[in-house]
Structures are given as C-alpha cells and as structure tokens.
Amino acid sequence: MPDLVIADHLSKWYGQVIGLNDVSVTVPAGITGLLGPNGAGKSTFMKLITGQLKPSKGGITVLGEPIWQNPGLYNRIGFCPEQDAFYERMTGREWVTALVRLNGVSDTEAAAMAARAIEDVELTEAADKKIGAYSKGMRQRIKMAQALAHNPELLILDEPLSGMDPIARRKAIRMIKDWGRAGKGVIVSSHILHEIESMTANILLINQGRILAEGNVHQIRDLIDEHPHTVHIRAEQTRALAREFLGHDDVLSLKFEEGAVVVQTGRPDAFYARLTDLAASGAHGAIHEVTSPDDNLQAVFQYLVKS
Amino acid sequence: MNAPARPIPPAPGLFASAIRIFDLSLGQMLWSRRSVFLGLLLGGPVVLAVVLRIVDTLHASGFRVNGAAVNGGTVFGMMIWLLFIRFIVPVLGVFYGTSLIADEVEDKTITYLFTRPIPRSAVLLGKYIAYLVCTVLLVLPSVMLVFFLIVPTAGGSVAAAFPGLAADLGMLVVGLASYGAVFALVGTRLKRPLVAGLVFAFGWEPAVLLFPGYLKRLTVAYYMQALVTHEMPQDSSVSMLLQIFHEVPSVTVSLLALGAIVGVALWLAGRSVERREYVLEQ
Numbered sequence: 254m255p256d257l258v259i260a261d262h263l264s265k266w267y268g269q270v271i272g273l274n275d276v277s278v279t280v281p282a283g284i285t286g287l288l289g290p291n292g293a294g295k296s297t298f299m300k301l302i303t304g305q306l307k308p309s310k311g312g313i314t315v316l317g318e319p320i321w322q323n324p325g326l327y328n329r330i331g332f333c334p335e336q337d338a339f340y341e342r343m344t345g346r347e348w349v350t351a352l353v354r355l356n357g358v359s360d361t362e363a364a365a366m367a368a369r370a371i372e373d374v375e376l377t378e379a380a381d382k383k384i385g386a387y388s389k390g391m392r393q394r395i396k397m398a399q400a401l402a403h404n405p406e407l408l409i410l411d412e413p414l415s416g417m418d419p420i421a422r423r424k425a426i427r428m429i430k431d432w433g434r435a436g437k438g439v440i441v442s443s444h445i446l447h448e449i450e451s452m453t454a455n456i457l458l459i460n461q462g463r464i465l466a467e468g469n470v471h472q473i474r475d476l477i478d479e480h481p482h483t484v485h486i487r488a489e490q491t492r493a494l495a496r497e498f499l500g501h502d503d504v505l506s507l508k509f510e511e512g513a514v515v516v517q518t519g520r521p522d523a524f525y526a527r528l529t530d531l532a533a534s535g536a537h538g539a540i541h542e543v544t545s546p547d548d549n550l551q552a553v554f555q556y557l558v559k560s
Numbered sequence: 561m562n563a564p565a566r567p568i569p570p571a572p573g574l575f576a577s578a579i580r581i582f583d584l585s586l587g588q589m590l591w592s593r594r595s596v597f598l599g600l601l602l603g604g605p606v607v608l609a610v611v612l613r614i615v616d617t618l619h620a621s622g623f624r625v626n627g628a629a630v631n632g633g634t635v636f637g638m639m640i641w642l643l644f645i646r647f648i649v650p651v652l653g654v655f656y657g658t659s660l661i662a663d664e665v666e667d668k669t670i671t672y673l674f675t676r677p678i679p680r681s682a683v684l685l686g687k688y689i690a691y692l693v694c695t696v697l698l699v700l701p702s703v704m705l706v707f708f709l710i711v712p713t714a715g716g717s718v719a720a721a722f723p724g725l726a727a728d729l730g731m732l733v734v735g736l737a738s739y740g741a742v743f744a745l746v747g748t749r750l751k752r753p754l755v756a757g758l759v760f761a762f763g764w765e766p767a768v769l770l771f772p773g774y775l776k777r778l779t780v781a782y783y784m785q786a787l788v789t790h791e792m793p794q795d796s797s798v799s800m801l802l803q804i805f806h807e808v809p810s811v812t813v814s815l816l817a818l819g820a821i822v823g824v825a826l827w828l829a830g831r832s833v834e835r836r837e838y839v840l841e842q
Contacts (some may be wrong), residue, residue, distance in 0.1 A: 267839065303675050306837050322834065325571045327677040334675075336840065338668035340588055351584040355577065355676035357569040399672065 255317050256281055257407055257438040258302050262311035265297050272297035274462040275311070280440060284433040286449030287442040289459035295442045296335060298459065299411045302440070303332045316407060316438075328356055331400035335411040335442075337392060341385035345376060345395045348384060349402055356403045370402035371395070375424060389542055390421040397425070407438040414448055416542050419525070419532040426451050445545050447521050481505050482521040484545050486528070487513040489538030497537055501527070574685065577678035581686025582693075589687075589694045594655055601651065602702040605643045609709035616713040623714050632716025633724070639706055640728050641788050644699070645735050646781065650761035652695045653739025658747035658757050660687040661833060668840050681830030688744055688826065695736045703729065724789050731787040738780045738818045741825035748832040772807075780821065786814035 258280040265272040273294045289295045300306040301313055304320035304327075313319070318326050340348055349367040358366065371380045374394040379387065384395060393413060400408060410429070414422050429452050433439050443449050449456055458465040488494055491514040498504045503520035518524040532540040572580065589595065612635065616623070623630050625638065661684060664670035673683045703725075711721045739761070746760070747753040768775040769782060776782040786808045809817070 303671075305671065305674060306839070324677050324679055327675055328569065328571060330675070332671070332675040334668075334671045336668040336671070338671075340584075340669060342588065342591060351580075352672055352676065354580045354583070355572070355673070355678050357572040357576075357677065 257285070257440060258313065258315050260298075260301075260311065260313045263301065263308050263313050264310040265301060265306060266309045271462050273301065276462075276464050277311075278457065278464050278467060280438075280457070281455070282438055283455060284429065284439040284441065284453035286453050286456045287440060287459060288444070288446055288449050288456050289442075290444050293444075293460045294462040295444075295459055296411065297462070299335075299409060299440075299442055303330065303409055328403065329406045331403065331405035331408045333396050333400040333408070333410045333413050335415070337389070337416075339384045339392065339395075342383060344381050344383055345371060345387070345391075345398070346380040349395065349399045352399045353402045358403070366402045366404070367398070370398040373401065373428065374398045389416040390418050393417050394421065394425070397428075401432070405437070407440070408432060410439065410441040412442055412444075414443065414445075416544060418540050419529040419543055422448075422543065423529050447525060481517040481519055482524075482545065484516045484518065484521070484524065484528075484543060485510075485513055486516065486540060487542040488540045493537040494531070494540075497531065571677040572682075574679050574682050577682030578685035578689060581673065581678075581683050582689045585687050585690040586693060589656070589690050590697065594659070595694065595698060598652060598655060599698055602648060602698055605639055605648070606702055606705045606709070608643075609639070609706040613709045613713060630714070632711045632713035633721045634716075635714070636707055636710045636716075636721065637724075637728075637788070639710065640703070640731075644703065644732060645784055645788070646766075648699070649732060649735040650739050650765075650780075652698070652736060653743045654754065654757035654761055656691045656695060657688075657740040657743025658753035660684060660691060660744050660747055661838075662747055662753065665838050665840065670838055671840070674838070679830075680833045684744065684748070684830050684833045685826065688740060691740050691744075692733075692737055695740070696733060699732055699736070700729070703732065727787075727789045731784070731789075734787060734815070734818055735780070735784055737822050738784070741822040741829070742780060745825040745829040745832075748829045748836070777817075780818070783809060783814040783817045783821075786811050 256279050258278075260276050260278050263276045264274055276294075276298070287295050287298065297306065301308060302315055302320065304315075304323065307321045313321075315326060316329055320326055343351070346367055349370060350363050353363040353366050353370075354360065356363075368377075368380075371377055374397050376391060376394050376398065379391055384392065387395065393416060397410070397413060400410070408429075413429070414425055417425060426448070429439055429441060433453070439452075441449065441452060446456075454469045456469070457467045486494065491509060491512065495507055495509070495514050498507060498514075498516055501524075503518045503523055505517040505519055507514055507516045509515075516524070528540070528543065531537060612623070616632075623632075623635050625634070661670070664673065664683075664687075670683075674680060707721070707725055708718065710716075711718050742760070743753070743757045746757050750756045765779045765781045768779060
C-alpha cells in the first residue's frame with residue numbers, strides 16, 4: 254500500500270492565526286496516531302487531509318492524489334469527525350444508509366452496507382432507534398459506522414474514543430486494530446497518549462501547528478507518565494468508585510463533581526485497565542462516560558518545546 | 561470489518577447526487593422548527609379568510625375595495641398577490657433559501673456531506689429541491705383553504721374560478737423557485753444573509769417598483785407581476801397614479817427572465833459552495 258498522506262511544507266492560516274505551520278510529513282500505511290493537546294493543530298491537519306480546508310501554502314496528497322476539490326477520492330476514504338453532530342430525528346440505520354447512498358451505490362446495496370457497518374460497531378439492536386435517543390458512546394459508534402460503511406481504504410478518525418464508556422472504548426480500540434490488521438490505513442487523533450498507544454506505536458506528535466516528532470516514541474510515554482493524568486468519570490455510584498480507587502497507590506488525588514468523580518493518577522495505563530474491568534463487572538454500578546482533559550499532555554508538550 | 565474489496569463505484573453525477581441529498585434533507589426540513597413557525601404564518605391568510613367569510617355570512621353586503629364592489633374571486637386574487645406573492649413567498653424564500661447550507665454548517669453536519677464522493681454543488685441543489693417541495697407542501701393547504709373560504713362569497717363561483725387556481729398555484733411555485741434561488745445565492749455569499757435577504761425583499765423590491773426606469777428589472781417581483789391572472793381594483797387616486805408608471809413585461813418574457821434568474825443564481829451559489837472553505841466552530 255502506498256503512503257497514506259504526504260504533506261509538503263503544508264501551512265494553514267485562519268486570518269492572522271496559524272493553524273498549521275510548514276509541516277512536511279509522510280504518513281505510512283498502517284495505523285498512525287496523531288497526538289497533541291487541544292489547539293495543537295490536530296483538527297486542522299485532519300480537515301486538510303479530508304479536503305475540508307484548502308492549504309494556505311504547500312501541498313498535500315492523500316492515497317497519492319490531491320484531496321482539495323477532488324470528491325471522487327472520498328470513495329476511498331472514510332471520515333469520522335470529532336463533533337457530536339447528527340440528524341437527530343433519523344434512526345441510526347436511516348442515517349448511515351442515507352450517507353452510504355451518497356457513495357453512488359444502489360439503495361439495496363446501501364442498506365446492506367449500512368447494516369454490516371452497524372453490526373461491526375455492535376449497534377444492531379439500537380439501529381432502529383432515533384439518534385437523538387442514543388448515549389454518547391452509541392453516537393460515537395454510529396459515527397464510526399458511517400465512516401467505515403463503504404469499506405474505504407483509509408479511515409480517518411478524529412478523537413473517536415471521546416466520551417465512550419470503558420467497555421465501548423475497549424471495543425472501539427479492538428475494532429480499529431482489526432481494521433489495521435485487515436490492511437487498511439487508519440489515521441486516528443487523540444490528546445490521550447495511552448489511547449493512541451493501545452492502537453499503534455506509530456505516532457505523530459503535534460503542537461502549536463508543528464510536528465514535533467514522528468515514529469515510535471516510547472520515550473515520550475515515560476515522560477508523560479511522570480506527569481499526573483486526570484480522568485473524569487461520570488458514573489452511577491461515584492462514592493463507591495472513589496472508595497475502590499483509594500485502595501490503589503497510583504491514585505494521587507480525587508474529587509467529586511456533579512454525578513462524576515475526577516481522579517489524578519500517576520499510572521494511567523494501570524488505572525484505565527482497572528477501570529475497564531470495573532465497568533465490565535458492574536460491581537460499582539454503571540460507568541457512563543470517561544473523559545480526560547489534556548492539561549497533563551499540555552504540560553509535557555511545554556516541557557518538550559523548552560528542552 | 562473485513563469486508564471483501566469491492567470495485568469502487570463511479571462517483572454519482574450532479575443530479576443523481578442532488579436527488580440523494582433531497583431524500584436526506586426533505587424530512588429534516590419538513591419537521592424543523594422553521595417549518596412549524598412558517599406553517600403558523602401560513603395560517604394567517606386562512607384566519608383572515610374565515611373572518612371575511614363570517615362577515616359576508618352575517619351581513620351579506622358583499623366586499624368593497626376602494627369603493628368598488630368586488631366578488632369573492634377578486635378578493636382571493638388580491639390575497640394571492642398581496643399576502644402570498646408579495647409577503648409569504650419572499651418570507652419563505654428568505655428563511656429557507658439563506659439557510660440551505662448555513663443550517664448544515666451551524667449544526668456541524670456539513671462534514672458528513674462534504675466528505676462523500678459527490679460535487680459540493682449537489683448538496684446545494686438537493687437542498688434547494690427539498691426547499692421547493694417543503695414550501696409547496698406548506699403553502700398548498702393554506703391557498704386551497706383560502707380559495708374555498710373566499711371565492712364562493714359575494715357572488716363568486718368556485719367552478720368559474722377553479723381554472724384560475726391552477727394558474728395561481730403555478731405562479732406560487734415559480735415565485736418560490738425564484739426567491740429561493742436568489743436567497744440561496746445570498747446565503748452562500750454574504751455573512752448576514754438573512755438581513756440582506758429581508759432588505760432585498762421588503763426594502764429594495766417595493767421601493768424600486770414604485771419608480772420608472774430599469775432598476776425594477778433587478779427584482780423578482782417585477783417579473784412576477786406579469787403572471788398575476790386576477791384583475792385588481794384600481795379606483796383610488798393613488799392606484800391611478802401608480803398605473804402611469806406601471807409597466808408589466810409579457811408572460812413569456814417574465815417566465816424566461818425568472819428561469820434565467822433561477823439558473824444563474826443557482827449556478828453562482830453552487831460555484832461559491834464548491835470553492836468556499838467552511839470552518840466549523842470548535
């Protein structure tokens with residue numbers, strides 16, 4: 254498979270604001286993680302490689318072709334955007350089918366492709382419910398279904414795990430890895446290193462509109478582990494969860510917010526593994542949503558830029 | 561996940577894509593808050609027709625406009641021109657036309673449509689067709705109710721007026737198509753399209769129609785006048801004065817001009833959508 258994306262001195266400005274600054278990078282076949290704090294330029298890069306934005310300077314090719322004003326290329330690309338935006342009155346099945354129809358397939362084929370994609374993201378039972386009634390995790394999954402329904406060569410996922418509960422997160426990670434193993438290209442963005450690391454070792458680090466590092470960056474991981482990692486957990490029984498967390502050394506602090514517990518951990522990998530097991534067992538009630546602010550990553554990036 | 565490789569279908573053409581966008585958009589448009597609000601607005605002429613019908617039933621003295629006695633058919637014709645063509649159709653055009661793409665941008669759903677293998681202009685065209693169907697479905701019941709409430713009053717005849725109803729409905733469709741296309745262009749080009757659209761429909765058009773010269777040809781209403789089949793009562797001195805400046809193009813010229821307006825406006829709007837970057841707020 255050829256390189257997925259080649260950016261050549263790529264820049265993007267929004268008026269006086271720089272979104273991406275003179276980036277030259279080649280994204281190889283396989284799974285690549287795009288890691289950076291909010292405002293680092295991840296979304297700008299994602300929008301450029303999906304042809305939503307036109308480069309201010311430099312060039313970009315996706316699967317060997319320029320992407321801007323090249324709609325034919327979208328038959329080979331599936332894009333799962335970051336924003337939580339839907340046609341709320343449609344059912345998941347109607348929505349995915351309607352979008353796949355835009356790929357030029359017949360109605361029957363579109364229905365079959367949508368059904369298969371919905372099955373892949375394990376949403377078949379809820380497929381005929383209105384999207385407006387979906388939980389955050391279901392909304393993320395139906396968004397992924399519309400991206401992969403037409404069986405694209407390259408899947409571009411912008412913060413796909415955001416807001417998912419631990420079990421859905423684990424399933425989504427497994428699905429993305431399966432996709433990579435099936436020989437498809439995947440570019441996935443996140444501001445959480447361990448999420449990216451659980452899918453791939455091939456990482457692009459981006460900050461302030463520049464690519465800081467690319468390739469296998471295990472040393473970055475150690476650096477990030479030195480900084481406390483904050484996890485926001487929205488759950489049914491926050492106090493019971495808190496009691497459970499306090500029994501482990503890696504939990505540095507915790508506080509309660511409305512319907513949620515916010516934990517600082519020194520070992521995010523161990524913490525997330527435990528959290529997934531807790532969610533699966535249901536021992537302390539349902540865990541609805543897990544999010545992680547990017548303050549800790551921002552601190553690491555500031556350190557990296559200074560050093 | 562591991563679906564077998566399939567041959568890549570050819571990207572659908574402009575019109576095939578537009579029809580698929582239409583399928584996707586019509587339901588959203590029909591059940592939007594905008595349609596509910598404008599549906600209420602379309603209840604206004606019906607309420608007025610009910611009041612006129614009650615007045616006619618109670619007093620049986622007929623209607624007088626500018627001192628002249630008129631039958632129900634003439635009152636219906638005036639309502640079609642003054643309420644529907646000069647007010648409701650431009651309002652529908654402004655509110656729907658300017659938001660064809662803007663709604664998708666505001667709702668952040670435009671990404672799903674712009675990352676599919678279809679021309680971006682097909683999104684505009686499909687949504688424009690959905691607007692046309694949606695507004696016709698909104699206007700039609702209101703016009704029909706007004707027709708059956710008003711025409712039989714004051715000596716009017718439903719049977720005699722019925723052929724004219726088809727012409728009126730055709731005129732409304734032409735009006736909706738023309739204003740919708742103009743405001744779709746405004747919506748893709750300007751930052752405050754709603755304000756610009758309202759100024760065009762209720763500032764520019766009524767103002768330039770009052771004066772002689774060529775400026776009135778830069779309005780939609782000028783060409784719409786020629787399509788009105790009803791005689792308007794012209795007994796007042798103001799009406800007489802306006803008649804001096806009144807020039808109406810032929811039906812053929814009007815239809816050709818309105819067709820050109822729709823074609824050019826949609827082409828320019830489509831071009832604008834193809835070239836523009838839509839930066840969604842994070």
